[in-house]
Amino acid sequence: MSDATPDPFVPTAAAPEPEGAAVPAPEPVPVAVPVEPTPTVGAAEATFSQPAGSALLDAQPVDPHPEKLVGAAFAGGLVTAVFLKVLAKRRHA
Numbered sequence: 001m002s003d004a005t006p007d008p009f010v011p012t013a014a015a016p017e018p019e020g021a022a023v024p025a026p027e028p029v030p031v032a033v034p035v036e037p038t039p040t041v042g043a044a045e046a047t048f049s050q051p052a053g054s055a056l057l058d059a060q061p062v063d064p065h066p067e068k069l070v071g072a073a074f075a076g077g078l079v080t081a082v083f084l085k086v087l088a089k090r091r092h093a
Contacts, residue, residue: 046052063069 041052043052
């Protein structure tokens with residue numbers, strides 16, 4: 001080993017803080033400033049900071065339980081598969 005690298009197996013004086021030690025105050029969380037939507041810009045006026053297209057003004061709320069839609073799609077696929085299987089048996093019987 002070189003002299004600049006400390007030996008990882010040598011004990012150090014590091015120890016946990018005592019229970020009564022002062023804890024520094026957390027930094028304040030910055031408050032989110034409401035962002036105004038960007039105006040609609042055509043392809044000719046588009047820049048990197050302001051891409052072409054329209055701003056999302058009338059946003060639909062996000063579904064809090066998308067797993068319901070996935071389950072419904074899965075069930076619909078099973079019903080369709082069973083229906084097609086019955087039709088196939090009827091034709092070849």
